[in-house]
Amino acid sequence: MLRSVAVIAMPEVAVFELGVLCELFGYDRTPEGLPGYEFAVCSVGGRPVRSHAGFDITPGHDLSFAETADLIAIAPNDIRESPPEVLEVLRRAHARGAWLMSVCVGAFTLGQAGLLDDRRCTTHWRHTDRLATEYPRAKVDPGVLYVVDDNIVTSAGTAAAIDCGLHLIRAEQGSAVAAQIARRMVVPPHRDGGQAQFIETPIHTSVSCETIQPLLTHVLETLDHPHTVDTMADLVHMAPRTFARRFRSETGATPHDWLTSQRVLLARRLLEETDLGIDAIAARAGFGSAQTLRHHFTQRLSTTPQSYRSTFKAKI
Numbered sequence: 001m002l003r004s005v006a007v008i009a010m011p012e013v014a015v016f017e018l019g020v021l022c023e024l025f026g027y028d029r030t031p032e033g034l035p036g037y038e039f040a041v042c043s044v045g046g047r048p049v050r051s052h053a054g055f056d057i058t059p060g061h062d063l064s065f066a067e068t069a070d071l072i073a074i075a076p077n078d079i080r081e082s083p084p085e086v087l088e089v090l091r092r093a094h095a096r097g098a099w100l101m102s103v104c105v106g107a108f109t110l111g112q113a114g115l116l117d118d119r120r121c122t123t124h125w126r127h128t129d130r131l132a133t134e135y136p137r138a139k140v141d142p143g144v145l146y147v148v149d150d151n152i153v154t155s156a157g158t159a160a161a162i163d164c165g166l167h168l169i170r171a172e173q174g175s176a177v178a179a180q181i182a183r184r185m186v187v188p189p190h191r192d193g194g195q196a197q198f199i200e201t202p203i204h205t206s207v208s209c210e211t212i213q214p215l216l217t218h219v220l221e222t223l224d225h226p227h228t229v230d231t232m233a234d235l236v237h238m239a240p241r242t243f244a245r246r247f248r249s250e251t252g253a254t255p256h257d258w259l260t261s262q263r264v265l266l267a268r269r270l271l272e273e274t275d276l277g278i279d280a281i282a283a284r285a286g287f288g289s290a291q292t293l294r295h296h297f298t299q300r301l302s303t304t305p306q307s308y309r310s311t312f313k314a315k316i
Helices: 013-023 086-097 104-112 125-134 160-173 175-185 213-221 229-235 240-251 255-273 278-284 292-303 307-311
Strands: 004-006 038-042 071-074 099-104 144-151 152-157
Touching: 004 013, 013 038, 013 071, 013 160, 013 175, 071 086, 071 104, 086 099, 086 104, 099 104, 099 160, 099 240, 104 125, 104 152, 125 307, 144 160, 152 213, 213 229, 213 255, 213 278, 229 240, 240 255, 255 278, 255 307, 278 292, 278 307, 292 307
Parallel strands: 004 038, 004 071, 071 099, 099 152
Antiparallel strands: 144 152
């Protein structure tokens, strides 16, 4: 049962994410019939830490509170090397079976403690590549809002801390409690989709490949045409298998995956910038049907075209 929560704050701590953790676990809701938590914000030696917004925070608790906490949450900082005292506390907590939760780039602290090896995890989409590079044994998933692997929970950036925290409360104390806390915070109890829909991936208007650059430029200009691996191979006068090998060696992707990605990117732009219906967007992006568009869109972004439009369409 989740009874005590320690939040570890380190220099350059992010204020919003720290506030989310305090709101989730540090706010007394017992008068409303909801569970209460013994809660503390901790730092090394209980010393003040500088926030990324330029003011100091005085936690008032050292790391001793974290030694027995049921949950230790790591508020994000500036991805610097974490104090060895913090890493040792996390390792001991993991060994005794406590929950460990990182918010945004707090995942790097778990990596420094050696706790992401052979484990699924995530962080803010801007830093997933770096996390995977620095901790190659970690199984980094860049497309989700949070990941639960054993007793370690990692979340994506900023507001994903709310989703992650509510999931943990739901797992420990049930859906009804999580729903009441979500209602109190005026947020949905569960958000559909993942952070993949928030990643800024522009359509490639210029490419630089040794032999197939003219083909890629042509395909990008005619995505509404029924391109296939065979038709693209014909355009460059190659056998399909030879073309597929050359394509992968020059782009790092298979022809089918690259083509589908570009069509999804065009569909995203049309959903954001136009009032075209889903059928028209499917035709313009080369998917042929709304059903095919929905299949590939949902597979890659974990949300539907309609939901994506309602979230991201420009308001003029």
